[in-house]
Amino acid sequence: MQKTIQKRTLKTRAKLIAASEEVIAKGGYEALRVEEVVQAAGVAKGTFFAHFRDKDALMEILIGEKLNACLSRAEDHGTPKTVPDLIDALEPVHQFMTSERYVFDLIIRYSGAAAVAEIGPIAYCFERYFRMVEAWMENVDTRTDITPELLAEGVQAFAIQSMSLKYCALHSAQNFSDRLEVYLNAWLTPAA
Amino acid sequence: MQKTIQKRTLKTRAKLIAASEEVIAKGGYEALRVEEVVQAAGVAKGTFFAHFRDKDALMEILIGEKLNACLSRAEDHGTPKTVPDLIDALEPVHQFMTSERYVFDLIIRYSGAAAVAEIGPIAYCFERYFRMVEAWMENVDTRTDITPELLAEGVQAFAIQSMSLKYCALHSAQNFSDRLEVYLNAWLTPAA
DNA sequence: ACCAGAAAATGACCGCGGTCAATAAAAAAT
DNA sequence: ATTTTTTATTGACCGCGGTCATTTTCTGGT
Structure with missing residues (x-):
């Protein structure tokens, strides 16, 4: 057999x-x-x-490949020390994710692993993004009351929020990087 | 004419x-x-x-209606004073948003206004959600270094992240409310 | 070399969202 | 009341993703 x-x-x-x-x-x-x-x-x-399996499965593979390439570039950047530097390091990734509305929607839709057994290419990238940021968080000067893991999850949440708002006409006044910077400052180094 | x-x-x-x-x-x-x-x-x-215009347009209307009803219920809850209370107040909204995978995806996809001129039913709901939370933030005991507007945007970002992870097999150990509570405690009342 | 069975490729076919020229019904003009 | 113009409805048709019984191609055993 x-x-x-x-x-x-x-x-x-x-x-x-x-x-x-x-x-x-x-x-x-x-x-x-x-x-x-x-x-x-x-x-x-x-x-x-x-x-x-279907057209989406092909898209997952192609987009996942590109995304992995962008993540590798981000890793090459080295551990960022400041928020602007962090945003700069992740720029290739965010850039590609928002290069097309269709791409962004598909990435979001497949960002979760449907089953533990089979993690799709995009879900894998999300995990990789998260782990990379988590590792950065351990060597950077931020709040210490929460774990690097939680910090990283927050970074991911705010990145997605910023990208979403890029496609919202009601919030197009502020651009992506500026918005993310405000978010991350408030998240990583709260002052009260 | x-x-x-x-x-x-x-x-x-x-x-x-x-x-x-x-x-x-x-x-x-x-x-x-x-x-x-x-x-x-x-x-x-x-x-x-x-x-x-298309099938999605009908869906936007139907889902938007339901979502508005849930938001009204949340408003009736009255200003929440603690994080668990906040989660409790928003429960009907989050419950409906994750009632079906299809519903969640559609909501996310139409959460932004395509053009300032025409705000879709779901984009309107997102704005309403945001304004409601913002108003709550003004009368609740949280960090004061950032504006209620920013606080509210963060709440929305973390709520979406929590809902997304509900559909991810890699993170299904923790349930929605518990996860959101951890996020919101870290966001609203940082300790360092 | 030949054959039996497995793996891969094929293309006619289906489901379903969406279009559009033709038609019917209503409102306005006479 | 009759014609003209505007607005609403119709259903045959198209595009495109996805299926499946049939055919073709490969491989391993004799």
Whole structure:
């Protein structure tokens, strides 16, 4: 009862991923059509769904990859020492997350692991983001009444809030970084 | 250049709304099909889209109504004095927001006003939630180094974070209220 | 080399949201 | 009362994601 995976499978999958990236490079994530992808990859529609549960599953993979790349860049930044520096370090991540409305919505929708057994690519990125910030929190000058873990969860919550408000016309007066800075100052170094 | 609206219009619209509520009462929000609604309302499919931009627009209206009812209940609670009391006051709102995964996702997606000119029902609810909490913050014993407005924005951010984590298998150990309580204590009454 | 069984690919088909030119009904103008 | 104009309704049709029985291709055993 072996389930030998043929090398053909990997090749087809690679073709589909490559074709998807091509399509996205042209028109962005939102405009991607499965039909267009399979045509570019030279396979039938049914083949696509033999490789990915649904369109979202492909998106999770592609967006997760990009997000991981951004997180690596953030890690390279080194431990930030101030709030502006923290925001600066996370800038690539936040930048990509809000590069397209469609992307932001999809990331939020898949930010949680549906089941402990299978953590999706995006849920994994959220965990990675959180752990990275948590580690930073241990070596930075902030309030000490709460754990680095809690501090990191707060940073994530405020980052998401700031990104959400970017898409809200009622709060577009203040820009993303300024808003996040206000939040994080209040969260990390309260004065009363 | 008058745009007289016929009373027939209002009647059809009411029929559609009523039919929608019926359908939802049976199978929940996620399972609603436009086809089923128009059949129950006794009109053609095209009529539906003459009254609502798309399916989401109807959902915004229905969910917005429910959400407003929950907010009214929260207002009736009176100004909460402690964090557990605050969570208790907001309980109906949070309860409804997480009653269905589909509902939560839709609410989040439409929480921002797409344009200042037209604030959707759900964006309005978010504003109302925020203003209500802000007013509470003025009459409650918290940190005073930041404005009630900022405090309220933080409460909203943490509430959303807590709700999101409810759907994440990696963080399902802690329940919603307990998590939110930890967040709000740290946010409203920091100790260092 | 050949065959049996497993794995992969195919494309016709379906469900459902959304469109639009044609039609009917109501209101305004005569 | 009749015509004209505006407003509302209709349902055939389309786009696109997703399914599944059938066919093709691969692989391991003899």
